[in-house]
Amino acid sequence: MRVHPASPFVRGWVALAAIGFFFGRDIFERMLQGRPVLEDGFAGRVPWLLAGGGAVLLIAVLGFILTWYFTKYQVSGGYVRVNTGFLFRQQRQARLDRVQAIDIVQPLLARVFGLAELKFEVADAGESAVRLAYLRMDDARQLRATILARAAGVVQVSGETQEAAPEAPEQPVLSVPPSRLIGSLLLSEQSFFIVLGGVASVVLSAVTDNRGFYFYLIPAALGLAATYWGSFNKGYNFTAAISPDGIRLRYGLLDTQAQTLPPGRIQALKVTQPPLWRFFGWYRIQVNVAGYGLVGGNGEGTSRTTLLPVGKLPDVMSMLALVLPDPGTPEPGKVFVAGLTGLDADGGFVTTPPRARLLAPLGWRRNGFTATDTALLIRSGRWWRHLVVVPHQRTQSMALHQGPLARRFRVADLVLHTTAGPVVPRLIQADMDQARALFDEQSARARLARKRQTSEQWLAQVAPGLAEQPQQGTAAAADTSLQEGQHG
The missing domain is CATH 1.10.287 (Helix Hairpins)
Structure with a gap:
């Protein structure tokens, strides 16, 4: 086609x-x-x-x-194939069971013509994504539903026959009001440093009688305005919903984008709270997804790795429940709240020993970790609060880091390696013996969790019996299996 x-x-x-x-x-x-x-x-x-x-x-x-x-595409035999090129021919082939996420992107001009770009990430792809630009909006939605159904294992492949699947229903989870988005931008880290620079310029101008310091604020203000516009344009009308084929995110003012993240494809998650957001109880969530880390630090890459641009604690807990439906602990609320706001041993966290408090006078009571049956939680930061969540099966490798000062106080940092992205899981200044014990225990947890994951198809992980049977790709069957997998 x-x-x-x-x-x-x-x-x-x-x-x-x-x-x-x-x-x-x-x-x-x-x-x-x-x-x-x-x-x-x-x-x-x-x-x-x-x-x-x-x-x-x-x-x-x-x-x-x-x-x-000369641009053609085909979905058959468990693969998506895209042929392009006139003089220099190129064929790209991606396995459906390795699909990490699917986006429907509509630039402003494409919206005028009712077209959309279908872009999907594949774990073994050599580039950022496989792109089909452009399709009619209805065709893009239909093709997305078919690819997700086959990636999940709902629609079984029979020879070269392409079986279309209906679009799965969805249930809204949350939305971000524009007023909250604007407030979060005004109280962001960039605004803090701009205000700090403005105060310094006023003081220096008054002390030295030189008005030239004000000119240094012009490029900073222009850059801040561009950052504000980019963040507002990408985060406007942000909504999140859950469906049998994954987490659906929609956002954008001029260029709209609809992301679909299949369950279990998120490699790591980070919840952040800047100091000024604390007055309103706001948080931001970012994630690592295979392929997304290759897009660089541009605005597109930042928006695609943002699971929640700004939200309150109930919003954070709702998104955590979608990413990690089985928290692996009987008291998930207590554990996650302790990770966001707690100190010392709240929620069972193990923190930096008191002997090393000189290395982090403000943060040593916050820096710590705890492990549930399904994920490792790492918290850090007294002013800029961070909570990192890494599912055990997504731990690819680990490393212990210890500098000369850390050796003096017998502490070490434990770094977990996942796919590239904005989340860098790092346990800071843990007791040396506890860090070594966690290194061995986390290795065993990751190995056991990967053994339990017997298939790349996410539906086969939550409902093996349904995935093994031939299906017609109905959304109701997938919805039932997903609910049973989450409550089983």
């Missing part, structure tokens, strides 16, 4: 605009200035400009058509 015929023009509108500007700049300027176009010898150049612009435009349009004609 091919993508929509308008796809190359939606992708290449910038090139068309550049061609029009280059060959028509003089004509446009004369028209805007009210000057006749055919004067001062310019009339002799007009035919050449029109001929040259027409030729370049024709070549560009022909290239767009060939690009569309």
Whole structure:
């Protein structure tokens, strides 16, 4: 199958605009200035400009058509295959059972034409994602449902037949009001440092009688405004819902995006609370997902790894319940709240020994860890509070770090390695003996958890009996199996 015929023009509108500007700049300027176009010898150049612009435009349009004609995709045999290229052919193939997340992206121009880009991450992909741009919105949703159903194991593959699956129903979980989003930006870390810089500039200007210090704030203010706009544009109308095919996130003002994270694909999670957010009880949640760490630190990468841009404690607990449906402890509320706000041994956390409090005078009572049957929890920070949650089966490797000062106080840092992303699980300044014991215990937990995971298909993990039987891909069957898996 091919993508929509308008796809190359939606992708290449910038090139068309550049061609029009280059060959028509003089004509446009004369028209805007009210000057006749055919004067001062310019009339002799007009035919050449029109001929040259027409030729370049024709070549560009022909290239767009060939690009569309030679771009094909297929979902069959447990794989997604994408063929692209005219002169240099390329074929990409991705296993459905390795799908980590699926996004439906609608840039502003694509929304005008009712088109969308389907982008899905695969754990063994060599690039950030496999992209299909652009499809009709209904086709993109249908294809997403089919890929997720096959990745989950609901729809069984039979030869080369492509069986479509209906879109799974969803249940809303939370939404972020625009007022809260704006308030979180105004009280963010960037605002704090801008205000601090402004106060320093005023003091220095008053002391030295030099007004030049104010000019240093101009680039900072411009950068802050750009950051505010990017965060507001990406976080506007943020909603989260749960469905049988995973966690669904929707957000965006001009460019809208709909993410779907299948259960169990999140490698690590971090809950953060900046100091100024504490007055309102706000938190932010970020995650590591295989493939997402390759997109870099741009705005797109930040938004795709944000599970909750700003929310209150009940919102945090709701999202934690989606990511970790089995918390592995009979008192999950007590343990997670202690991880977010507790000190010392609250919630069973083991903290930095008192002898090492000189290394972290403010944070030593916060820095600590605890382990449940399903995840390791690491908390840190007295002013900037952090809670990191790593499911046991997602621990890929570990390392003990100890510098000269740490050796003097007999403490060490334990680093857990997961996929690349904004979350870096690191236990800070644990007692040396406890760090070594945790190293051995966590290795055993991770090994045992991976043995229990016998299939890459998430439905086979929560409901093996259903995954083994041939299915017609009904959303009701997947919904029932997911609920039984979460409550079993």
